[in-house]
Amino acid sequence: MSGERYTASGIPIRPVYGPADVPAPQRDAADSRPGQAPFLRGAYPEMYRSRPWRIFQLSGYGNPEDENERIRFLLEHGETGFIMEHDRMTADHLYDVDHPEVVARREDVGLTGAVLLHVRDYHIALDRIDQAAYYAHSGGGVVQHAPYANAAYWTIARRRGLDLRNLSGTGQSDYFLTYLGCFPKEQIPARAGLRLNRDLIEFCAAEVPRWVPVSIAAYNGADTGLNAWQELGALLANAIEYLDLVRQRGRLEMAAVAHAVGGVSFRVSMDLFEDIAKLRAARKMWHDLIRERYGVDDPQALRLRIHVVTAGTAMTYPQPLNNVVRGTLMAFAAVLGGVQSLGVSGYDEAISIPSEHAHQMSLRIQQILQNETNLTAVADPLGGSYFVEALTAEIERRAWEFVGEIEAQGGFIATLDSGWLHQRAIANQLEDSRKIEGGERKIVGVNCFEADVGALEVEGFRPVDNVYERSLERLEAVRRTRDARRARDAIRRLERACRDPEENVMPAMLEVLDAEVTLGEVGAVFRDVFGTWKVPVNV
Amino acid sequence: MKGELAVPARRVLLAKTSLDGHWRGPLAVAHALRNAGFEVIFAGMASVEEIVRAAADEDVDLVGLNVGGRVEVAERILDALRAAGIDAPVIAGGTLAPHACRKLAERGVATFPPGSSLQAIVETARALTRGESA
Numbered sequence: 250m251s252g253e254r255y256t257a258s259g260i261p262i263r264p265v266y267g268p269a270d271v272p273a274p275q276r277d278a279a280d281s282r283p284g285q286a287p288f289l290r291g292a293y294p295e296m297y298r299s300r301p302w303r304i305f306q307l308s309g310y311g312n313p314e315d316e317n318e319r320i321r322f323l324l325e326h327g328e329t330g331f332i333m334e335h336d337r338m339t340a341d342h343l344y345d346v347d348h349p350e351v352v353a354r355r356e357d358v359g360l361t362g363a364v365l366l367h368v369r370d371y372h373i374a375l376d377r378i379d380q381a382a383y384y385a386h387s388g389g390g391v392v393q394h395a396p397y398a399n400a401a402y403w404t405i406a407r408r409r410g411l412d413l414r415n416l417s418g419t420g421q422s423d424y425f426l427t428y429l430g431c432f433p434k435e436q437i438p439a440r441a442g443l444r445l446n447r448d449l450i451e452f453c454a455a456e457v458p459r460w461v462p463v464s465i466a467a468y469n470g471a472d473t474g475l476n477a478w479q480e481l482g483a484l485l486a487n488a489i490e491y492l493d494l495v496r497q498r499g500r501l502e503m504a505a506v507a508h509a510v511g512g513v514s515f516r517v518s519m520d521l522f523e524d525i526a527k528l529r530a531a532r533k534m535w536h537d538l539i540r541e542r543y544g545v546d547d548p549q550a551l552r553l554r555i556h557v558v559t560a561g562t563a564m565t566y567p568q569p570l571n572n573v574v575r576g577t578l579m580a581f582a583a584v585l586g587g588v589q590s591l592g593v594s595g596y597d598e599a600i601s602i603p604s605e606h607a608h609q610m611s612l613r614i615q616q617i618l619q620n621e622t623n624l625t626a627v628a629d630p631l632g633g634s635y636f637v638e639a640l641t642a643e644i645e646r647r648a649w650e651f652v653g654e655i656e657a658q659g660g661f662i663a664t665l666d667s668g669w670l671h672q673r674a675i676a677n678q679l680e681d682s683r684k685i686e687g688g689e690r691k692i693v694g695v696n697c698f699e700a701d702v703g704a705l706e707v708e709g710f711r712p713v714d715n716v717y718e719r720s721l722e723r724l725e726a727v728r729r730t731r732d733a734r735r736a737r738d739a740i741r742r743l744e745r746a747c748r749d750p751e752e753n754v755m756p757a758m759l760e761v762l763d764a765e766v767t768l769g770e771v772g773a774v775f776r777d778v779f780g781t782w783k784v785p786v787n788v
Numbered sequence: 789m790k791g792e793l794a795v796p797a798r799r800v801l802l803a804k805t806s807l808d809g810h811w812r813g814p815l816a817v818a819h820a821l822r823n824a825g826f827e828v829i830f831a832g833m834a835s836v837e838e839i840v841r842a843a844a845d846e847d848v849d850l851v852g853l854n855v856g857g858r859v860e861v862a863e864r865i866l867d868a869l870r871a872a873g874i875d876a877p878v879i880a881g882g883t884l885a886p887h888a889c890r891k892l893a894e895r896g897v898a899t900f901p902p903g904s905s906l907q908a909i910v911e912t913a914r915a916l917t918r919g920e921s922a
Contacts, residue, residue, distance in 0.1 A: 338807040350807060353835035357806050357857030432809040434833050473812060566902040599902040600885045675815065682816050686906055695903045709885045712858065788802070788815045788830040 257520035258476035260643055266635035275642035278533060283587075283628040284552075286540075288532040289641070290629035291587045292552050297625035301329075303384060303590035304615045305556060309334030309362045310602055311713035312720070313373035316363035320378060322605065326612050330384040330418075330590065333374060334362035334602075335398065336716075341391045341433045343772025346720040350434060359716030361602055362388075366720060366768045367727045371401045380406045384590075385418035390466065391433075392442035395422030395449060396758045397771050403457065404762040419461035419512060422446055424487060426466065428665045429674065430473035432784050439665045441779035444750060447494055452755035453509060454501050461512040463491060468558045471516035474674030474681070477527045478644050482651025483670060484513060484531070485538060486661040489652070492543060507539045507550035514590075518560035519575065521582040525631060526640040528555055528586030534645055556590035557583040564598035568694035569707040572596035577614050584624055585631055591615060601709030668785025675786070724767060731765035739764035740774060747778040798917040801848040803831040803839045805865060805882075806857030813881060813902075814854045820906040821852075821913060836861075840868045843876060849917040853880040859888035866895060877916040881909070 254262050263270070271279070283291030293300055308323055308331070309316045320331045336359050338344065338351050345351075345366055346358060358364060365371055365388070380402070389398025399420035403413055428439050437445075446463045453462035467475075467484035475483060488510060495506045515531065517524040535553035539545045559579035564572045576593045583591050593611040595603030603611065618624055631637045655664050664670040684690035691697050739761045746757040761771060800821055802814055818828045831842045843851055851869065855862050862880055869878065880892055881900040889899040898912050 341809075342807065350835070353837075354806055354857060354861050356860040357808075360806075360857055361808065427809070430810060430812070432811065434807060434809070600883055678812055678816065679819060682820075682906060692903075696905075706886050708887060786811060786815075788811055788818050788832070 256477070256523040256640070257518065258478055258523060258644075258647075260523070260640065260647070262636075262640075266639055268635060270635055270639040272639070272642050275638050279633055279638050283632075286548065286551060287536040288552050289529050290632045292532065292554055292589060294628070296587065296628035297584075297619075300589070301619060301625065302584065302588050302615075303330045303556075304328050304612060305330045305332060305384075305386075305590045306592045306603075306608060306611055307332050307334055307558070308603075308608065309388075310710070311359045311363055311716050313363055313365060313370045315359075315713055316365075316374045317376050317378070319605070319608070320374075323608060323612065324378070324383070326609060327616055328612060330386075331378070332386040332592075333365075333388040333398075333402075335388040335394070336360070336362040336364045339364055339366060339720075339768060340388065340394050340398070341427060341431075342435065343393055343397070343768055343775060345767050345769025345772075346717060346724055348769055351717075355717040358720060360712050364716055364720040365401070366724050367765055368401060368404055368762045369727055369765070370723060371405050375402075375405050380409065381411055381415060383418075387418055387420050389420030389422055391427045391436070392422050392424060392439075392445060393427075393437045393772075393775055395420045395463075396445055396754055397762070397768055399449065399460075400755065400758040400762045404759060413457045415459065416457060417459040419464040420449070421466055422449060422463045423466040423469070424661075424665060425469035425473070425483075428782070429670060430469045432786075435776065435781045437775050437779040438782045439662045443490065443494065443662060445754060446491065447498075448753045448755055450491065450495060450506060450509065451501065452753055454505055458505075458509075460509075462509055464556075465510070465513045468514050468516040470670075470674070471518070472560060472562050474677040475670075476677055477520070477523050478647035479651050479673055479677075480515065481527055481531055481534070481644065481648040483655065483661065484515070485534060485648065486652050486655040486664075488513075488535075488538070489542070489656075490661045496543065503543045504545045504547040504550040507543060507545055508547070511535060511539075511550065511552065512554045512556070514556040514558060516560050517557045517579045517583045517586065519563050519579065521578060522637060522640060523644070524579075525582050525586040526637055526644050528557070528583070528588065529629075529637070529641045530645040530648060531555065532587070533641075534648060554589045555587070556592070557586070557588045558592045559583065559594045561594045561598045564594055564596065565692060565694050566599040567699065568701050568703075569596050569599070570703070571694055572598065573610055573614070576611065577618075580614050580618060581624070584618060587629060597707050597709040600707065601712075604708075604710045607710075666785065671786045727765055727767065735764045736766050736770075739766050740770055743771065744774045744778060747774060797825055797827040798849040798913070799827045799829065799846060800850045800852055800913065801829050801831060801839070801843050801846055802852045802854065803834045803842070804854045804856060805861045806855070807833055808856035809833060810856060816906060817852065817854075817881060817909055820910055824910045824914070826913060836865050836868050839865050840872050840874065843869060843874050844872060848876055850913055851876050851878045852913075853878060853882075855880050855882035855884055855888070859884065859891055862892065862897075863895070866897065879909070879912060879916070
């Protein structure tokens with residue numbers, strides 16, 4: 250097709266680029282070396298020669314035993330960190346499995362993550378997994394769930410005699426999923442969540458210094474419809490919300506906090522160069538933000554570390570094997586963008602969570618890239634490309650503009666509360682639907698080349714059948730056999746901590762875990778103290 | 789919609805069967821149906837009982853289920869609707885594996901897994917509600 254061409258976010262692109270297309274400041278930035286300010290060209294000097302990217306796949310379903318088995322399967326097959334996905338119905342909502350909303354759809358329990366309702370469940374899920382050896386995502390991707398999930402992971406580590414100071418990982422505790430793309434039935438207000446994240450940041454600074462206390466996951470913003478520069482701008486606006494708060498309290502070293510929260514995640518989708526440019530721009534913008542707004546010079550704090558998840562929405566339902574190609578391309582782009590950590594969505598993503606085979610393929614894609622292609626030999630191989638540098642500069646310009654728009658709205662949290670950010674995503678969603686329906690945006694197997702001689706049918710993941718019943722049995726056993734008085738005291742102490750905005754909830758939350766208080770009991774306290782967020786979107 | 793102006797808008801109840809709150813799909817479907825002249829009532833994450841009650845109270849011509857969990861929940865909704873004497877046709881979308889589509893098809897439910905065209909959903913909704921008295 251001749252005529253005008255645009256990136257997925259609508260940036261006009263020319264048929265060919267030359268030196269005159271690269272703005273002077275971008276040329277200067279491109280003259281830097283990887284591992285040096287402004288980190289445009291990479292986080293580390295030798296990149297993958299010295300630090301292979303972490304193979305980090307979302308995983309989890311069913312009973313804690315099922316989650317444990319899948320994590321160990323992935324580690325045995327070459328995964329180099331691990332992720333604990335929790336059941337959306339219980340974890341995102343802070344419901345025990347006998348909550349009426351869960352009972353009403355009991356067949357769904359454990360479908361999208363493991364049901365982990367108390368510390369005994371975590372013991373099972375982490376059985377024979379060496380917490381000292383791996384960077385882990387403990388679960389707690391959702392803000393209101395994060396204090397519990399982090400505390401649970403740390404409690405198991407403590408009981409195993411591990412020093413929390415040596416643990417590495419993240420609970421994530423991110424806004425983009427449940428305040429933008431996937432609203433639970435009820436969750437605490439976004440501002441109350443900010444207080445919990447503050448507590449995590451301050452607690453980790455003192456007690457778990459290698460942990461990323463909150464890891465901004467703009468991926469979920471992108472898969473909800475934010476385009477590349479909106480995703481990037483929103484991520485930075487979110488970081489500003491955290492860092493301004495920490496600065497205002499004046500209790501912590503800004504450099505240490507900037508380093509701690511400088512582990513983030515983005516989405517890479519099918520517009521490969523745009524997303525490569527986005528990752529390069531992200532590092533430079535992080536450097537500029539931390540240096541200019543917060544006056545920090547420590548290179549550790551100025552270096553952004555990036556995890557990428559390849560776009561789930563890019564994976565099609567028809568002709569699912571095509572998704573292996575899409576996963577490979579997106580992973581390739583992520584590596585060219587200089588990621589530190591990578592998860593490739595499953596080829597059966599449009600149907601279910603990954604089957605064992607889809608998971609294995611996600612690993613193999615990464616292993617082929619790491620071992621067969623020589624892709625790991627040279628840092629920032631696209632650095633200096635007229636096109637990539639020009640696009641990087643343009644994305645940076647638009648992303649800063651978007652940060653400015655969000656700040657004009659009162660900041661990131663204000664745009665969640667008002668629905669302003671959602672409206673940006675919705676506009677893009679509807680435009681995207683229109684383009685796909687009209688064939689303007691082509692998706693192979695969906696709106697063109699639909700014939701499939703293979704007619705290979707993928708059934709996706711086969712869910713476990715007895716999760717509701719087994720979770721209920723374990724839950725009732727805990728309620729029956731725990732030290733009831735200790736549990737009651739721990740709940741009271743948590744409630745007091747929640748009600749006093751100057752107190753940190755994490756010590757009380759650790760006691761809650763150790764006293765075998767259940768997730769739903771914590772949810773009841775949170776709902777009582779903090780109330781419920783009002784969803785700003787009408788379908 | 790020319791020529792159909794005298795006919796009151798057909799009413800569609802959209803509901804999510806699971807506690808998975810992804811709203812992008814339902815929003816796209818609701819938008820397409822409204823543009824096509826349907827009146828859309830969105831019940832959100834509703835239980836079986838809530839869906840049956842809403843379908844009866846709103847006197848809908850069509851029920852659209854967004855299935856984010858297992859197909860068994862959708863089947864339970866179908867049973868409950870019929871048991872309550874509600875015979876409005878049902879369509880379903882969402883992350884439906886091929887076996888789930890077959891199960892629902894056996895019960896007369898048109899299914900729209902990911903990647904289905906919005907136009908196809910609108911046409912099906914029109915065909916299923918055509919000729920019914922409002």
